[in-house]
Amino acid sequence: MTTQTTPLLSIRDLEVTFRTDAGPTVAVRGVSFxxxxxxxxxxxxxxGSGKxxxxxxxxxxxxxxGRVTGGQITFDGQDLTTLSPAAMHRLRGSQIGLVPQDPMSNLNPVRRVGRQVDEALVDNGVLSGRGVRARTVELLGEAGLPDAERRAQQYPHEFSGGMRQRALIAMGLAARPQLLVADxxxxxxxxxxxxxxxxNLTAxxxxxxxxxxxxxxxLGLAAERADRVVVMYRGEVVEQGPARTLLSDPQHEYTRRLIAAAPSLASRRIDLAHAGTPVQASTAAVPVQAGAGTELPATGAAPTEPAAAGGTAGDHIVEVEHISKVFRLRGRGLLGRGTDLRAVxxxxxxxxxxxxxxxxxxxxSGKSTVARMMLGLLxxxxxxxxxxGEDVAGRDRAGELALRRRxxxxxxxxxxxxxPLFTIYRTIEEPLRAHGLGDHAARRTRVRELLEQVALPAELLRRYPAELSGGQRQRVAIARALALEPELVxxxxxxxxxxxxxxxxxxxLLADLQDRLGLSYLFISHxxxxxxxxxxxxxxxxxxxxVEQGSADDVFDRPATDYTRMLIDAIPGRGLELGRSA
Structure with missing residues (x-):
C-alpha cells in the first residue's frame, strides 16, 4: 500500500437521495472514506447497505x-459532484474504469467481444485506426483469455462466465485508469x-x-484481497480500518454479524476446530427471523458446526447407480453433423x-444435470x-404425481x-391445489402454517414477489417446496x-427444518x-x-484428488488467521 498522504479518491459526508412515489429516500448518508x-x-x-x-x-x-444531495467526491484534486455530464463522461473510462457485476447483461450480445473492447479504446481516446485491434488482442491476453486473437472474433454467448468477466476487465483497464471500480x-x-x-486482476x-x-x-473475500475495508449498513459507514485488523478485532456489532455469516470464514472456523485450534466464535449470532436482513440480531452464540444428521446404515432414500446423460448437439448448417455431449x-x-x-x-461438471434427473425432469x-427403492424413470402419470409429492x-x-403475477398466498397454495389436497379453508390453514414454518409474517400473503427481499422470496420458495410434505428436497x-x-x-432455516421434519437434502453447489x-x-x-466422495470431514480434511484440493484451496479467506472476535 502506498504511503502517499493525499488520497487519489476522497469521499466526504456523501449523501445520495432517490425520488420515489412515496417521496425522497436517502439511500446513503454521511459516508466518508x-x-x-x-x-x-x-x-x-x-x-441495501449503500455500497x-x-x-x-x-x-x-x-x-x-437519484442524485448526490450532500458531501463531496474528490478524485485527483477535482470535485466530481460539480462536473458536467460531458466532463464526467470524459473522465469515466479514461481515468476511472469499471468492472460491473453481471458480465452477460453488460456485454452486447449481438456484437463481437473484440469489437466491444475496440470501442473502449476509441471512445476513451487511447487509440484509433489500425492499431486498435492489435491492442484489443493484447488487452484480452493480459486479462487472462487464452487464444485472444480468435476469442476477439466471438460473441459473448460463446464465452463462459469467467471468460466474459475477463473481457470486462480488459475493457475496464483499456485506458489504464488511475482507479478501477470493481462492483x-x-x-x-x-x-x-x-x-x-x-x-489476474490483482497482478x-x-x-x-x-x-x-x-x-x-x-467480508472473507474482502479481508483476503483488500488493504483496507469499509463496512456499510443501512446507508452509513459503521466501521473501517486495515483489513486484517478489522477481521481479527471487529468493533461494531454489524461487522461481527458479517464475520459470523461469511461462508468462507465459517468454513475456516470449522477447519480450525477440527485441527484443535481454539477459535472463539463471533458474539453476533445470525438467527432465522422474519424480514431477513432488516434488523440487527440479538447477541448469542453462533453455531460453527452443522447439526448431526439422522439416518441409519443402509437406510437410503436415494440410490444413484451408474447414471449417464448424453445430449445430442446440432451441427452447423443444414448438413452439419451433430455431436454427442456426455454431460454425466x-x-x-x-x-x-x-x-x-x-x-x-x-x-x-454435470451436477445440475444430476439434480434434474433426480427430479424426473430429465x-x-x-x-x-x-x-x-423405486425407479424414478419410466413412471406413468400417477407415478409421476406421487413422486412430485415426495x-x-x-x-x-x-x-x-x-x-410474478401470483400473490405469495397463491404461490404457496398452488401445489396443494394442483394435487387436489384439501378444500379452500384447509389450504388456507396449511399456507399459514407453512409461512410460520419459514419465519415469515402472515401479512406477506397478499404481496407479490417483487415486493419482497431476496431472502424473503427464497423463504417463500422453501414454503412452497414444503407444501406437499416431501421427504427429499x-x-x-x-x-x-x-x-x-x-x-x-x-x-x-434448512438445518432447522431438517431436524424438525426429518427431511433429506440433495444440495447442489459450486x-x-x-x-x-x-x-x-x-x-x-x-x-x-x-472423482471423489465421502463424509464432509474426510473430503475437506483429507482430500484424495488434486481437483478437490484445488476447489478447497480456492475458498476465499481460507488462509486467514481468525482472532478471538472472528
Missing part, C-alpha cells in the same frame, strides 16, 4: 431518479474461476499501480435418509435412480422461480444468489464454503464424472 494510489479498498455490506450506490455516485452512474466482479463465478480472475493492477475500489458482500458419465452415490448430501463441482441415458426442488433464483444452488447474511439465515457448513456427505464431480 479514502482510496490512495495503488491501494485496494473494499466496501462491504448486504444488499453499490456509493460506487455509482463515484462513477456518475446513478439512476435517473461484485466475481460473485456469480465458481470459486476456482473467482480465484483465477482475482489473482494487473499491482503492475500498473492502479487503485481498486472493490464492492463485495463477503457413470455417476453413482447414495443419499442416507435424513442427511444432506452435497454434489459439488465447477460449472459444466431421463438418464443409462443407469438407474431409485427413490425409496421430491420437491428449491432453485437458485427465488425471483425467477416464483410467478433438491436444492440446486439454493443460496448462491443471496447475500452472506441472508444466506446464513436460509442455511440455518460453493465449497457453504457446503462445509451444511453437508454430511460430499460428492465431487469434474467433467461429468465423480
Amino acid at each position: 479514502d482510496v490512495h494510489a495503488g491501494e485496494t479498498v473494499a466496501v462491504v455490506g448486504e444488499s 453499490s450506490t456509493s460506487a455509482a455516485a463515484v462513477m456518475g452512474l446513478l439512476a435517473d431518479n 461484485e466482479p466475481t460473485s456469480a463465478l465458481d470459486v476456482t474461476v473467482q480465484r483465477t480472475i482475482l489473482d 494487473l493492477t499491482d503492475r500498473l499501480g492502479i487503485a481498486v475500489l472493490l464492492i463485495t458482500h463477503d 458419465d457413470d455417476v453413482s452415490f447414495v443419499v442416507p435418509r435424513g442427511t444432506t448430501v452435497a454434489v459439488v463441482g465447477e460449472s459444466g 431421463e438418464p441415458t443409462s443407469g438407474t435412480i431409485r427413490f425409496d 421430491v420437491q426442488p428449491i432453485f437458485q433464483d427465488p425471483y425467477a422461480s416464483l410467478d 433438491v436444492c440446486d444452488e439454493a443460496v448462491s444468489a443471496l447475500d452472506v447474511i441472508v444466506q446464513a439465515q436460509i442455511l440455518g 460453493d465449497l464454503a457453504v457446503v462445509r457448513q451444511i453437508a454430511d456427505h460430499v460428492v465431487v464431480m469434474q467433467q461429468g464424472a465423480v
Whole structure:
C-alpha cells in the first residue's frame, strides 16, 4: 500500500437521495472514506447497505431518479459532484474504469467481444485506426483469455462466465485508469474461476499501480484481497480500518454479524476446530427471523458446526447407480453433423435418509444435470435412480404425481422461480391445489402454517414477489417446496444468489427444518464454503464424472484428488488467521 498522504479518491459526508412515489429516500448518508494510489479498498455490506450506490455516485452512474444531495467526491484534486455530464463522461473510462457485476447483461450480445473492447479504446481516446485491434488482442491476453486473437472474433454467448468477466476487465483497464471500480466482479463465478480472475486482476493492477475500489458482500473475500475495508449498513459507514485488523478485532456489532455469516470464514472456523485450534466464535449470532436482513440480531452464540444428521446404515432414500446423460448437439448448417455431449458419465452415490448430501463441482461438471434427473425432469441415458427403492424413470402419470409429492426442488433464483403475477398466498397454495389436497379453508390453514414454518409474517400473503427481499422470496420458495410434505428436497444452488447474511439465515432455516421434519437434502453447489457448513456427505464431480466422495470431514480434511484440493484451496479467506472476535 502506498504511503502517499493525499488520497487519489476522497469521499466526504456523501449523501445520495432517490425520488420515489412515496417521496425522497436517502439511500446513503454521511459516508466518508479514502482510496490512495495503488491501494485496494473494499466496501462491504448486504444488499441495501449503500455500497453499490456509493460506487455509482463515484462513477456518475446513478439512476435517473437519484442524485448526490450532500458531501463531496474528490478524485485527483477535482470535485466530481460539480462536473458536467460531458466532463464526467470524459473522465469515466479514461481515468476511472469499471468492472460491473453481471458480465452477460453488460456485454452486447449481438456484437463481437473484440469489437466491444475496440470501442473502449476509441471512445476513451487511447487509440484509433489500425492499431486498435492489435491492442484489443493484447488487452484480452493480459486479462487472462487464452487464444485472444480468435476469442476477439466471438460473441459473448460463446464465452463462459469467467471468460466474459475477463473481457470486462480488459475493457475496464483499456485506458489504464488511475482507479478501477470493481462492483461484485466475481460473485456469480465458481470459486476456482473467482480465484483465477482475482489473482489476474490483482497482478494487473499491482503492475500498473492502479487503485481498486472493490464492492463485495463477503467480508472473507474482502479481508483476503483488500488493504483496507469499509463496512456499510443501512446507508452509513459503521466501521473501517486495515483489513486484517478489522477481521481479527471487529468493533461494531454489524461487522461481527458479517464475520459470523461469511461462508468462507465459517468454513475456516470449522477447519480450525477440527485441527484443535481454539477459535472463539463471533458474539453476533445470525438467527432465522422474519424480514431477513432488516434488523440487527440479538447477541448469542453462533453455531460453527452443522447439526448431526439422522439416518441409519443402509437406510437410503436415494440410490444413484451408474447414471449417464448424453445430449445430442446440432451441427452447423443444414448438413452439419451433430455431436454427442456426455454431460454425466457413470455417476453413482447414495443419499442416507435424513442427511444432506452435497454434489459439488465447477460449472459444466454435470451436477445440475444430476439434480434434474433426480427430479424426473430429465431421463438418464443409462443407469438407474431409485427413490425409496423405486425407479424414478419410466413412471406413468400417477407415478409421476406421487413422486412430485415426495421430491420437491428449491432453485437458485427465488425471483425467477416464483410467478410474478401470483400473490405469495397463491404461490404457496398452488401445489396443494394442483394435487387436489384439501378444500379452500384447509389450504388456507396449511399456507399459514407453512409461512410460520419459514419465519415469515402472515401479512406477506397478499404481496407479490417483487415486493419482497431476496431472502424473503427464497423463504417463500422453501414454503412452497414444503407444501406437499416431501421427504427429499433438491436444492440446486439454493443460496448462491443471496447475500452472506441472508444466506446464513436460509442455511440455518434448512438445518432447522431438517431436524424438525426429518427431511433429506440433495444440495447442489459450486460453493465449497457453504457446503462445509451444511453437508454430511460430499460428492465431487469434474467433467461429468465423480472423482471423489465421502463424509464432509474426510473430503475437506483429507482430500484424495488434486481437483478437490484445488476447489478447497480456492475458498476465499481460507488462509486467514481468525482472532478471538472472528
